[in-house]
Amino acid sequence: MKKIADKTVRWVLTASGFVTSVVILLIIGFLFTEGAGLFGEKVIEEGYVLAVNKDNPVRVLDAAQIKAVFDEDMTNWKEAGGPDLPIETFRLEDMDEYFTEEQLGPQYENAGTLITSLVASSPGMVAFVPESMIPDDARLVFIEDCNISPEEVFAGTEWYPTATPAPLFGILPLLAGTLWVSFFAILIALPFGISIAVYMSEVASERVRGFLKPVIELLNGIPSVVYGFFGLIIIVPLLQQVFGLPVGESGLAGSIVLAIMALPTIVTVADDAMRNCPGALREGSLALGATRWQTVARVVIPSSMSGIASGVVLGIGRAIGETMAVLMVTGNAAVVPHSILEPLRTIPATIAAELGEAPAGGAHYQSLFLLGVILFFITFFINLCVEYISSRNRAKNS
Amino acid sequence: MEKIEARDVNFYYGDFHALKGITMDIPQNKVVAFIGPSGCGKSTFLRLFNRMNDLIPGARLDGKILIDGQDIYAPGTQVDELRKNVGMVFQRPNPFPKSIFENVAYGLKVNGIRDKKFIARRVEESLRGAALWNEVKDKLDASAYALSGGQQQRLCIARAMAVSPSVLLMDEPASALDPISTAKIEELICELRSQVTIVIVTHNMQQASRVSDMTAFFYMGEMVEYDDTRVIFTNPSKEATQNYITGRFG
Structure with a gap:
C-alpha cells in the first residue's frame, strides 16, 4: 500500500515537472518561429505590386527607398540608380485626380486599364496597385519584391510598421x-x-x-x-x-x-x-x-x-x-x-x-x-x- | 613601568555582571596571558583595552583603565587613535577580501598615510616581522584568501603590527590552527615582545606557560590570581587555580 502511494507521488511529481518544462519550451519555440517568420515576408504588402513604365530601368527598390519614394523624400529616379527623371507616384486614393467617374465606370471596372495606360504613358510614374487590377496583357514592369532582410531589421533606424506600400521594421x-x-x-x-x-x-x-x-x-x-x-x-x-x-x-x-x-x-x-x-x-x-x-x-x-x-x-x-x-x-x-x-x-x-x-x-x-x-x-x-x-x-x- | 592599569573594573552586559572588580597592572614589553574556563570574562576584559566592547549595545563599564597613564574611557578620547596604538589579533584569522599587500597596508591607509614608498617599506617590515615575507614576497598581489589558515593568522599579526602599536591584544590567536602553525605563532609572540606589550587570551595552558611572563587566572568574572607564570604553574596560592591548571575542572 505504502509502495503504491510512493510510486503515485513520484509519478505525479515527474509528470508535472515534465509538463511544465515542455510548456515553457513550447512557448519559447513559438516565440522563435513567429519571430523568424518575419524574414520570410515580402517587403511590399501582399496582393499589391509596384508597377513602373517598361522603359524605366529600375527593377529593385529596398523598403527604405520605397518609403522615401512614396513620402516624396526621393523625387528623382537618379537617386535609385535610374535615369534623370522626376518620380511621380500613384496610389489608389489618387484615382479621382487623374480620372473622372464616367471614365472609371460605376463599378470602377475600367480602373485597371486606365491605370495601366497612365503608367505606360508616363515614364516617371510608379503605381501602387492591387495585382488583380492589372490586365494580364499590360505592358508594364513590376518592381521586384524581395524578402525582408535581417540587415534592414537589425541595422534599420526607422520603425514604421504600418507604412504603405513598404513598412519599415528597423529595431x-x-x-x-x-x-x-x-x-x-x-x-x-x-x-x-x-x-x-x-x-x-x-x-x-x-x-x-x-x-x-x-x-x-x-x-x-x-x-x-x-x-x-x-x-x-x-x-x-x-x-x-x-x-x-x-x-x-x-x-x-x-x-x-x-x-x-x-x-x-x-x-x-x-x-x-x-x-x-x-x-x-x-x-x-x-x-x-x-x-x-x-x-x-x-x-x-x-x-x-x-x-x-x-x-x-x-x-x-x-x-x-x-x-x-x-x-x-x-x-x-x-x-x-x-x-x-x-x-x-x-x-x-x-x-x-x-x-x-x-x-x-x-x-x-x-x-x-x-x-x-x-x-x-x-x-x-x-x-x-x-x-x-x-x-x-x-x-x-x- | 606599568603599561596598562586596570582599576576596579566592573563590566555589565545589560543585567549580567560579566567582570567583577578587577584591578591589575600589566608591565611594559611583557607577555601577559589570561587563562580560565569559557565564559569567565577573560576575552571581555581583553576587549576593554581597545574599547572593542563599545560596539555591544547595552554594555556598561565602571572603573578605570589607563594605558600609558591615560584613561582610555575618558570623555573626548579618540577611539580610532587608541585602536591604532592597541592592535588586536582575533581568534579566527580575518583577513580582508583584498590582496596580501592591501591587507597589511590597510591600517596605514585608513590612518591617512599616502606615501607609497613608506607604505611599501612598512608592509615589507611587517611581513618580515611576522615571519611571512619569504612565503608571500612573490605574490603580494594575490588574494589573502589564497593563504593557509596559519599564514592568514600571521598576515593578521603583520597587519596589526604595520601601524606600530605599543600594545598587541591576542584573543586565542592559535585556537583555530594546527600544531605547526601554532608553534610559529608562539615563536612570533616571543620575538615581538621586544617591540610591544602583548596580552594574550588562551585556552591552552601549555601555550600560556610557554609564551608568557605573567599569567592571570579568571573564574566567573573575577580575577582569581595574577602572578609570574612560573609561580602560577608551579606553586599557585589559590586552590581554584591549582584545580584548573591540573585539569580538575574547566
Missing part, C-alpha cells in the same frame, strides 16, 4: 530606447539604492530598520500602472518645467519611474549582502583604527560587492522588461533618441501598444514577436550575469 530606435532608459534608470537608482542600503544596514537602529525594510519591500507590490500614473501626473510636468521641454514625456521620465521601481530590489538585496558581511571583518577593520565610515567604504561595501552587483543586475532586469509604466511616460516616439530628454520608445512598450492593431500572421505581427525574442535574449543574458555573480559569491564564501 534600432526601440533597442536604443530600451537601453537608454534602463541605463539612466540604473544610473539614478544606484547611488540612492546603495545609500539607503548603507543607511539601513549600518546606521539605522533595529527599530527604524524593522519599519523601513517592510515599507521598501512594499514598493515592490505596487502595480506598475500606478507608478506610470504617478509619473504622468508628477514627474512628466515637473521635467517639462525644469528643463523647459516642449513635452515632458521623455526618456528621463521613464528612467526616473523605473529607478523608483528598481530601488526596492537593489535596496533589499544590497542590504542583505551588507548585513551578511562577517562581523570579524568589521572588527578587524575597527581594531586597526579605521573609523566606522572607513570600515563601511573600504571593507563592508567591497566585501559585499557581489551581493550588491546582483541586486543591481536584478534591478536592471526589471527595468528592461518593464512595460506599462514606461509606456505611459516616455512619449512613445520610435526614433533613435539623441538625448535622454527626448521622447523615445522601448521594446516592451512597442509590443504592448502595437500587438492589438497588428493583423495576426502579418509582417507587423511577426516583427513584434521578433522584438519579443530580442527582449528574451537581453533578459536571458542578464539572468546569466546574476547567476555568474552569485556563483562567484558562493565560491568566495565557502
Whole structure:
C-alpha cells in the first residue's frame, strides 16, 4: 500500500515537472518561429505590386527607398540608380485626380486599364496597385519584391510598421530606447539604492530598520500602472518645467519611474549582502583604527560587492522588461533618441501598444514577436550575469 | 613601568555582571596571558583595552583603565587613535577580501598615510616581522584568501603590527590552527615582545606557560590570581587555580 502511494507521488511529481518544462519550451519555440517568420515576408504588402513604365530601368527598390519614394523624400529616379527623371507616384486614393467617374465606370471596372495606360504613358510614374487590377496583357514592369532582410531589421533606424506600400521594421530606435532608459534608470537608482542600503544596514537602529525594510519591500507590490500614473501626473510636468521641454514625456521620465521601481530590489538585496558581511571583518577593520565610515567604504561595501552587483543586475532586469509604466511616460516616439530628454520608445512598450492593431500572421505581427525574442535574449543574458555573480559569491564564501 | 592599569573594573552586559572588580597592572614589553574556563570574562576584559566592547549595545563599564597613564574611557578620547596604538589579533584569522599587500597596508591607509614608498617599506617590515615575507614576497598581489589558515593568522599579526602599536591584544590567536602553525605563532609572540606589550587570551595552558611572563587566572568574572607564570604553574596560592591548571575542572 505504502509502495503504491510512493510510486503515485513520484509519478505525479515527474509528470508535472515534465509538463511544465515542455510548456515553457513550447512557448519559447513559438516565440522563435513567429519571430523568424518575419524574414520570410515580402517587403511590399501582399496582393499589391509596384508597377513602373517598361522603359524605366529600375527593377529593385529596398523598403527604405520605397518609403522615401512614396513620402516624396526621393523625387528623382537618379537617386535609385535610374535615369534623370522626376518620380511621380500613384496610389489608389489618387484615382479621382487623374480620372473622372464616367471614365472609371460605376463599378470602377475600367480602373485597371486606365491605370495601366497612365503608367505606360508616363515614364516617371510608379503605381501602387492591387495585382488583380492589372490586365494580364499590360505592358508594364513590376518592381521586384524581395524578402525582408535581417540587415534592414537589425541595422534599420526607422520603425514604421504600418507604412504603405513598404513598412519599415528597423529595431534600432526601440533597442536604443530600451537601453537608454534602463541605463539612466540604473544610473539614478544606484547611488540612492546603495545609500539607503548603507543607511539601513549600518546606521539605522533595529527599530527604524524593522519599519523601513517592510515599507521598501512594499514598493515592490505596487502595480506598475500606478507608478506610470504617478509619473504622468508628477514627474512628466515637473521635467517639462525644469528643463523647459516642449513635452515632458521623455526618456528621463521613464528612467526616473523605473529607478523608483528598481530601488526596492537593489535596496533589499544590497542590504542583505551588507548585513551578511562577517562581523570579524568589521572588527578587524575597527581594531586597526579605521573609523566606522572607513570600515563601511573600504571593507563592508567591497566585501559585499557581489551581493550588491546582483541586486543591481536584478534591478536592471526589471527595468528592461518593464512595460506599462514606461509606456505611459516616455512619449512613445520610435526614433533613435539623441538625448535622454527626448521622447523615445522601448521594446516592451512597442509590443504592448502595437500587438492589438497588428493583423495576426502579418509582417507587423511577426516583427513584434521578433522584438519579443530580442527582449528574451537581453533578459536571458542578464539572468546569466546574476547567476555568474552569485556563483562567484558562493565560491568566495565557502 | 606599568603599561596598562586596570582599576576596579566592573563590566555589565545589560543585567549580567560579566567582570567583577578587577584591578591589575600589566608591565611594559611583557607577555601577559589570561587563562580560565569559557565564559569567565577573560576575552571581555581583553576587549576593554581597545574599547572593542563599545560596539555591544547595552554594555556598561565602571572603573578605570589607563594605558600609558591615560584613561582610555575618558570623555573626548579618540577611539580610532587608541585602536591604532592597541592592535588586536582575533581568534579566527580575518583577513580582508583584498590582496596580501592591501591587507597589511590597510591600517596605514585608513590612518591617512599616502606615501607609497613608506607604505611599501612598512608592509615589507611587517611581513618580515611576522615571519611571512619569504612565503608571500612573490605574490603580494594575490588574494589573502589564497593563504593557509596559519599564514592568514600571521598576515593578521603583520597587519596589526604595520601601524606600530605599543600594545598587541591576542584573543586565542592559535585556537583555530594546527600544531605547526601554532608553534610559529608562539615563536612570533616571543620575538615581538621586544617591540610591544602583548596580552594574550588562551585556552591552552601549555601555550600560556610557554609564551608568557605573567599569567592571570579568571573564574566567573573575577580575577582569581595574577602572578609570574612560573609561580602560577608551579606553586599557585589559590586552590581554584591549582584545580584548573591540573585539569580538575574547566
